[in-house]
Amino acid sequence: MPGNIRSVSFAWMVLVYLLFCSRRASVGAAPICANAQAGCHVLSLANLFDRVIQHSARTHSISNDLHSEFEQYFLPSKNHIGRVSRNCHTSSILTPNGKDNAQRMAREELTEVILKLLVAWRDPLWHFHQNMAHHHDFNNFSSNKALEMSDMVHELRKGVEKVAEKMQVLGIISNTVSSLASPEASLPSDSAEWRLMKDYNLLSCFRRDSNKVQNYLKILKCRIVPEHGC
Amino acid sequence: GAMMRKVILLLLLLCFTAHTRGKLHSPPAKPGLTSCRSPEKETFTCWWKPGSDGGLPTTHALYYRKESSETVYECPDYHTAGENSCFFNKNDTSIWVNYNITVVATNALGRAFSDPVEIDVVYIVKPNPPEKVTVTVMEDKGWPFLRVSWEPPHKADTRSGWITLIYELRVKLEEEIDWEMHLAGQQKMFNIFSLRSGGKYLVEVRCKPDHGFWSEWSSTSYIKVPDYFHREKSTWILITVFSTFTFLILMWLLHMNRHNLKHCILPPVPGPKIKGFDKQLLKNGKSNQIFSALVVPDFPPATSSNYEDFQVEYLEVYVRREQELVLEESKDLHNSCLKSESSTSDCDSGRGSCDSHTLLMAKCREAKEGERQTDRECSPMRTEAQRRLKDWEEEALNYAHAGIVSLEMSSGRVKTWPSVFSPLPRYSSSPLDQQSSLQMAKQLSLSTSSYLTQPGHSTKEALGQSYWDLCLSSKQPHLLNPPTPVCRELQAHSDVNISSIGHKRAPAGPRSPALHTTEYVEVQRVDNKDTLLLQPVVQGCGRMGGCFQMPHGEVYSKVKGVDSDNVLLLQREGMGEDRCPCVEQETNEVTGSCHKSCTVSTTQKPSGCIYTAVPVRDEMATMANGYVDTATMCTLHTC
Numbered sequence: 001m002p003g004n005i006r007s008v009s010f011a012w013m014v015l016v017y018l019l020f021c022s023r024r025a026s027v028g029a030a031p032i033c034a035n036a037q038a039g040c041h042v043l044s045l046a047n048l049f050d051r052v053i054q055h056s057a058r059t060h061s062i063s064n065d066l067h068s069e070f071e072q073y074f075l076p077s078k079n080h081i082g083r084v085s086r087n088c089h090t091s092s093i094l095t096p097n098g099k100d101n102a103q104r105m106a107r108e109e110l111t112e113v114i115l116k117l118l119v120a121w122r123d124p125l126w127h128f129h130q131n132m133a134h135h136h137d138f139n140n141f142s143s144n145k146a147l148e149m150s151d152m153v154h155e156l157r158k159g160v161e162k163v164a165e166k167m168q169v170l171g172i173i174s175n176t177v178s179s180l181a182s183p184e185a186s187l188p189s190d191s192a193e194w195r196l197m198k199d200y201n202l203l204s205c206f207r208r209d210s211n212k213v214q215n216y217l218k219i220l221k222c223r224i225v226p227e228h229g230c
Numbered sequence: 231g232a233m234m235r236k237v238i239l240l241l242l243l244l245c246f247t248a249h250t251r252g253k254l255h256s257p258p259a260k261p262g263l264t265s266c267r268s269p270e271k272e273t274f275t276c277w278w279k280p281g282s283d284g285g286l287p288t289t290h291a292l293y294y295r296k297e298s299s300e301t302v303y304e305c306p307d308y309h310t311a312g313e314n315s316c317f318f319n320k321n322d323t324s325i326w327v328n329y330n331i332t333v334v335a336t337n338a339l340g341r342a343f344s345d346p347v348e349i350d351v352v353y354i355v356k357p358n359p360p361e362k363v364t365v366t367v368m369e370d371k372g373w374p375f376l377r378v379s380w381e382p383p384h385k386a387d388t389r390s391g392w393i394t395l396i397y398e399l400r401v402k403l404e405e406e407i408d409w410e411m412h413l414a415g416q417q418k419m420f421n422i423f424s425l426r427s428g429g430k431y432l433v434e435v436r437c438k439p440d441h442g443f444w445s446e447w448s449s450t451s452y453i454k455v456p457d458y459f460h461r462e463k464s465t466w467i468l469i470t471v472f473s474t475f476t477f478l479i480l481m482w483l484l485h486m487n488r489h490n491l492k493h494c495i496l497p498p499v500p501g502p503k504i505k506g507f508d509k510q511l512l513k514n515g516k517s518n519q520i521f522s523a524l525v526v527p528d529f530p531p532a533t534s535s536n537y538e539d540f541q542v543e544y545l546e547v548y549v550r551r552e553q554e555l556v557l558e559e560s561k562d563l564h565n566s567c568l569k570s571e572s573s574t575s576d577c578d579s580g581r582g583s584c585d586s587h588t589l590l591m592a593k594c595r596e597a598k599e600g601e602r603q604t605d606r607e608c609s610p611m612r613t614e615a616q617r618r619l620k621d622w623e624e625e626a627l628n629y630a631h632a633g634i635v636s637l638e639m640s641s642g643r644v645k646t647w648p649s650v651f652s653p654l655p656r657y658s659s660s661p662l663d664q665q666s667s668l669q670m671a672k673q674l675s676l677s678t679s680s681y682l683t684q685p686g687h688s689t690k691e692a693l694g695q696s697y698w699d700l701c702l703s704s705k706q707p708h709l710l711n712p713p714t715p716v717c718r719e720l721q722a723h724s725d726v727n728i729s730s731i732g733h734k735r736a737p738a739g740p741r742s743p744a745l746h747t748t749e750y751v752e753v754q755r756v757d758n759k760d761t762l763l764l765q766p767v768v769q770g771c772g773r774m775g776g777c778f779q780m781p782h783g784e785v786y787s788k789v790k791g792v793d794s795d796n797v798l799l800l801q802r803e804g805m806g807e808d809r810c811p812c813v814e815q816e817t818n819e820v821t822g823s824c825h826k827s828c829t830v831s832t833t834q835k836p837s838g839c840i841y842t843a844v845p846v847r848d849e850m851a852t853m854a855n856g857y858v859d860t861a862t863m864c865t866l867h868t869c
Contacts, residue, residue, distance in 0.1 A: 097327060
């Protein structure tokens with residue numbers, strides 16, 4: 001009997017150790033297939049782009065739903081729009097407003113614009129979600145959407161960063177794209193503005209900006225890797 | 231005058247009003263923007279609807295203001311898009327910018343402003359329908375399908391990724407009403423299957439940007455599917471043929487097995503299956519013949535095995551000068567009775583001397599038949615009385631027969647005297663000794679009959695009288711030979727004195743010395759008809775059965791009486807010797823001669839010539855003439 005217990009405990013220990021090891025390996029892991037080793041599945045740039053674009057599409061879809069919901073319940077008349085200040089806090093960021101402008105813009109610039117936008121929206125969305133959670137006017141569905149939106153933007157930003165990194169690695173873009181460590185640094189003056197924005201304005205602004213991001217990503221993709229679905 | 235003037239003035243005013251109503255000019259009514267659309271997200275057009283112009287030429291102007299700018303611009307192009315439209319070209323179009331557009335109607339009298347409309351070009355995109363829609367019929371393993379392909383509208387720039395379009399097409403047969411919708415996604419090609427052979431199809435395609443409006447349907451494309459091979463029909467033909475074949479085969483199988491089927495569905499009614507039973511005879515109605523077949527000839531088995539079961543006892547028949555007939559009853563009779571009855575429940579049954587009585591009578595009858603023979607030979611002395619006796623005997627025999635039958639039926643009671651007379655059945659399988667006994671029985675009955683005619687001795691029990699007149703035969707083996715001389719002798723004796731006739735008696739061993747020999751008859755057994763089968767025993771054998779020598783004497787025994795113990799006492803008259811020590815008798819007042827008597831226990835199985843006494847009913851114990859009704863005796867208990 002004691003022999004059995006010993007063996008069992010030993011096996012258990014081994015199992016636990018293995019689990020830890022694997023975990024540690026995943027946490028402190030270097031980028032997957034850093035050295036392009038054999039048998040390692042490398043994600044292609046096109047693949048990355050597709051994923052990111054899908055992500056941005058999802059984000060925009062959610063923002064659209066929330067916006068229409070807001071419009072339905074809180075703004076019965078369209079004329080009301082005019083009275084509301086439509087200054088988004090991201091209007092300072094220079095973004096191309098046309099196809100020509102966007103196509104003329106360099107890849108690095110475009111990538112940076114995307115990143116800026118995504119960074120700028122991290123905090124406002126988080127606060128927006130907080131507001132929604134506390135408001136009794138909103139139902140749980142909307143609150144969940146707001147939370148999802150916030151998370152998605154976060155994910156999207158990481159994804160775009162990865163894409164940029166990949167592009168830099170591949171030499172497609174130069175290393176001028178700086179990883180923006182602190183979001184507040186880019187928009188110090190606007191930091192207080194978004195707090196003043198009403199929920200509806202915020203939603204409108206974000207809806208537009210998510211569309212921009214999606215569009216820019218598509219342009220970027222079709223410019224860099226045009227062979228897949230362009 | 232004044233009144234008149236007022237009236238005229240009023241009329242004039244009215245006229246003037248009426249006049250001016252038709253021709254009155256007014257500022258224009260408020261126009262309204264109907265829609266703004268952008269086909270490719272690079273330009274857009276707005277349309278408005280003017281209000282009433284107020285009778286004056288009215289001009290409309292569109293003014294717009296961009297987001298976060300107070301500068302008001304006017305529509306750059308009023309003509310490209312048609313009337314009451316404003317076309318914004320690429321330079322004037324900014325995406326992701328809110329436009330505040332207003333239409334102003336102006337005429338000589340005034341202006342009218344429409345309601346402002348805010349638009350963002352991104353959300354008003356409605357592309358043109360897809361172009362170059364081609365539909366072709368293609369074949370896949372013999373089955374046709376439609377391949378529809380198209381191209382995006384040329385204005386929409388999907389290549390640079392500026393616009394992403396998704397497509398949708400619809401198909402229907404020419405004669406149908408409802409369309410069949412297919413969402414194609416971003417692909418520019420689509421296959422349609424499950425076509426009707428020879429049908430004419432209509433195909434249309436449209437597209438939509440990811441956030442925008444559906445385009446109009448493209449122009450209809452017509453396509454006719456060729457008549458491909460009628461596989462459907464051929465399949466049906468095959469199925470029909472196959473099923474027909476199967477059906478035919480099934481029918482044939484059924485036909486071949488119709489008998490089995492018939493047996494299955496309508497099983498025949500089983501007829502009677504009794505061995506030996508002939509249905510035809512039943513139908514003919516002759517029951518006798520039918521049931522005769524059921525009679526098992528061998529039943530009851532007439533084997534000699536029963537012989538062993540019996541206590542061998544001797545039936546001693548004396549033929550005395552004094553015409554005394556001593557009969558020795560054998561216990562065998564009782565046992566044989568018992569045996570015959572085949573029911574041991576009633577002790578009384580089968581044990582009674584009555585049964586043996588019947589046996590005796592059976593033999594009597596048999597003997598009677600033989601008697602006729604002997605009669606002829608021995609009967610010169612026959613008298614008329616004998617003839618009468620004969621008649622009586624017949625009757626008695628009949629009675630006896632009946633009695634036997636009744637005996638059989640009942641639990642072993644022999645009721646009446648007549649039952650004593652029982653026909654002696656013939657047994658083919660009887661052994662020699664049986665035959666001899668039979669023969670002896672015959673002889674016995676012979677003398678019996680002669681005795682019965684004695685008027686003096688005819689009592690009420692005359693019918694019941696039974697006695698054995700043993701006609702000594704010459705030799706055992708030659709039983710068939712009628713013992714003529716002995717018979718005669720018997721006869722003579724019978725005529726003389728039949729005073730004492732005892733039939734059932736306790737085993738009487740004694741023989742008449744005067745008659746020289748005592749004849750012992752051993753009761754073999756009792757047959758199924760309660761007939762006592764006697765077997766002559768050799769004189770010298772004495773107690774033991776098994777000797778079959780024919781004695782030469784006749785001894786008659788007379789029932790003396792029944793004692794208190796229900797023991798039948800037989801008296802031997804004129805007997806001097808006592809061959810069998812176990813003969814129970816006592817002094818007879820009639821004859822006076824007595825011999826040894828021995829009491830025999832009823833329960834004891836006799837050996838040799840020891841017999842069990844026959845229990846007798848008390849009331850019948852004593853009779854004047856010494857006859858005992860064994861029938862009544864048998865009604866008692868332990869026989």
